[in-house]
Amino acid sequence: MHSSFDPSLPPPTVREEDCPFCAIAAAHPPFSAINPPHPFPSNLTEPASFVVLSTPTAIAFLDILPLSHGHLLLCTRAHRPKLTDVTNPEARELGSYIRLLSAALVRATGIADWNVVQNNGAAAAQVVPHMHYHLIPRPEIRASGRYRESFTMFGRGQREELDEDEAEQLAEELRQQIADILREEEDDRERRKKHSQKL
């Protein structure tokens, strides 16, 4: 499902019951992002899935062939092949989650730069035909000297299989950071409400 994109192959046609992202969504009912379960099971699917956010609308988890440490996917809970198949309320929620996941990813990895990528259709290198946003941390290329690798996208580059122990730890850290950010933003809203009532 994450194999390299081969333009000579016909576009994938995947039924909902064969969709790997639908399988992850089905195995993971929504949980409170501000109070995530702990410990969290990663063995509900085969291969294991490292879920960091699960809502009635969307689900986010680590890519099993990451382009960099922290490579996340965010998709709709419902099977939507392309971004244009998404409802407007879903699109709004996704917009909000991309921001939230970005902030959590920066905190959890310590990497300040990242790409958000969303591919629609075989010609755009979409491999799993269930719409998803990639969030890909980009470590400082001058430090690592790996300029070419750091720009790998579209399945052409070096993608290594996810180390499961590392993934377990990173997913836990991400769930905690998401909860922290939501709590901070809630506190911030409360403070501003109180402040405006005083005026």
Next chain:
Amino acid sequence: MHSSFDPSLPPPTVREEDCPFCAIAAAHPPFSAINPPHPFPSNLTEPASFVVLSTPTAIAFLDILPLSHGHLLLCTRAHRPKLTDVTNPEARELGSYIRLLSAALVRATGIADWNVVQNNGAAAAQVVPHMHYHLIPRPEIRASGRYRESFTMFGRGQREELDEDEAEQLAEELRQQIADILREEEDDRERRKKHSQKL
């Protein structure tokens, strides 16, 4: 501002008053997306800008160095360097506009596949430090035989300057498609409301 990304250069620091996207936003007050002005001025900025959507929150326009015909940018009206600088309500609106612009782009270009890309920071190939989503149509690569070119991203590939007459026409078509889609979705909501009242 759209020049190739050079990793040996320091990350750009652009003040709001020097930001090219702030200049486009300042020259283009919000207009009704369902009833766009016609004709529409493209000469309010230097270089010309081909705006297809302008709301209190966001603005979308053609990239002046497109990777493909129809290459669009969507950014916040306010100067937000990265996606994490965006407010949650802005993030939700952007999520909705990406869906709307995607649908309009598919109709206006006839190209069914496209990428959505959003780069944060120099290491992630962000060139203009005012957050923006790219929408990049990907013509069928088997038809064109231009496999490598069609995957160009991050300013490394062949980007040609926008032809202004072509851009004028395309922007007009995009504004019309956006209006049509919004009208269709409004009609659809009305129909469903009436239907549910009958039940």
